[in-house]
Amino acid sequence: MQTFEYIEKNLNIKYPVENLGEPGSLIFLDIETTGLSPANAEAYLIGTATFKNGKLYIRQFFADDTSEEKRLLETFAEYLSNFDTIITFNGNKFDIPFLEKRSFVYGIDLAFSEKTGIDLYKRIQPYKKLLSLPDMKQKTLEKFLGIRRMDKKSGKELIALYGNYIADKNPVCLDLLLQHNHDDVRGLAELLPLLSYPDVLNGTIRSERAVKNNYRDYQGKLRTELIIEFTYDTPVPAPVSCGFSDCYLMLGGTKGKIRVAVFTGILRYFYPDHKDYYYLPIEDRAMHKSTSQYVDRDHREQARPENCYVRVRSQFLPQWDKIVTPIFKYAYNDHTMYFELTDKIKNDPEIFRRYAGHLMHMILQEL
Numbered sequence: 001m002q003t004f005e006y007i008e009k010n011l012n013i014k015y016p017v018e019n020l021g022e023p024g025s026l027i028f029l030d031i032e033t034t035g036l037s038p039a040n041a042e043a044y045l046i047g048t049a050t051f052k053n054g055k056l057y058i059r060q061f062f063a064d065d066t067s068e069e070k071r072l073l074e075t076f077a078e079y080l081s082n083f084d085t086i087i088t089f090n091g092n093k094f095d096i097p098f099l100e101k102r103s104f105v106y107g108i109d110l111a112f113s114e115k116t117g118i119d120l121y122k123r124i125q126p127y128k129k130l131l132s133l134p135d136m137k138q139k140t141l142e143k144f145l146g147i148r149r150m151d152k153k154s155g156k157e158l159i160a161l162y163g164n165y166i167a168d169k170n171p172v173c174l175d176l177l178l179q180h181n182h183d184d185v186r187g188l189a190e191l192l193p194l195l196s197y198p199d200v201l202n203g204t205i206r207s208e209r210a211v212k213n214n215y216r217d218y219q220g221k222l223r224t225e226l227i228i229e230f231t232y233d234t235p236v237p238a239p240v241s242c243g244f245s246d247c248y249l250m251l252g253g254t255k256g257k258i259r260v261a262v263f264t265g266i267l268r269y270f271y272p273d274h275k276d277y278y279y280l281p282i283e284d285r286a287m288h289k290s291t292s293q294y295v296d297r298d299h300r301e302q303a304r305p306e307n308c309y310v311r312v313r314s315q316f317l318p319q320w321d322k323i324v325t326p327i328f329k330y331a332y333n334d335h336t337m338y339f340e341l342t343d344k345i346k347n348d349p350e351i352f353r354r355y356a357g358h359l360m361h362m363i364l365q366e367l
């Protein structure tokens with residue numbers, strides 16, 4: 001068995017690594033195996049990357065043939081005990097279960113249950129639509145970030161390559177095997193900036209201002225939109241945008257915008273207790289019984305939930321939870337709700353901070 005160590009140069013990870021834990025307690029992990037099933041395949045290469053004094057150290061554990069798998073796992077287990085958090089790419093589905101089953105064969109305890117696991121694929125995969133990518137493979141994500149790798153081999157090609165190495169110990173084969181694993185494990189660290197997207201969408205934002213903008217749509221009709229500008233702490237590595245209903249989100253650097261259509265017209269405010277109201281058909285509105293009891297009986301009827309309303313003409317913004325009250329609707333059973341865009345609300349940054357967070361949550365559900 002052989003161990004190879006490198007100190008990575010020219011590596012600038014633009015993500016606050018401390019968000020994931022104490023940097024010295026983190027370990028990136030990627031493995032190479034002779035097949036996909038641990039029932040009839042072995043692990044022959046375990047690649048790791050760790051932080052020390054602000055630099056990334058890569059250590060690779062390599063089995064010269066499959067008979068060295070036990071020693072490989074024992075050596076790795078000893079090294080792994082120094083770290084608390086394991087970072088992988090799709091490792092929850094492949095790397096971790098594979099190593100657990102292979103170590104069980106030899107009675108080796110890797111103590112994965114005692115570690116915190118961070119699967120970058122699992123964290124980033126929900127944002128495929130936001131990133132506008134064809135798939136969420138590691139190489140695709142690296143290309144999105146402009147990361148260049150020396151390795152050109154696929155995992156399938158490596159299996160045959162390892163077989164060739166076992167047969168004649170060709171150093172060229174060894175270099176290719178190590179290069180692929182090196183690029184994979186270094187790539188894990190370089191992918192960390194992608195975590196800024198879920199950080200922003202699920203974290204705290206600061207509303208800077210909200211302004212109305214008039215524009216003409218593709219049919220030439222004059223429309224109004226509200227633009228909410230906000231900032232956040234962790235910069236995103238590349239500008240992205242996506243939409244939901246009449247909302248459009250844009251992120252770039254440490255600044256974001258949400259554009260949302262303003263509805264101008266008549267909506268209904270539904271009174272909460274219809275039993276206390278009469279509905280007046282001619283006026284098309286409900287009135288409290290204390291003020292409408294003297295209306296001619298032929299011109300009033302007991303209000304029902306769906307007609308216990310008053311109509312209001314104004315400008316409104318949509319919402320899908322009760323973020324801002326009072327609530328207005330087109331009809332009683334509509335899921336989309338609205339609130340009135342008053343001067344008081346326009347000047348309240350806290351309302352727009354909560355509202356922008358609500359819109360991002362809705363966009364997130366549509367990704």
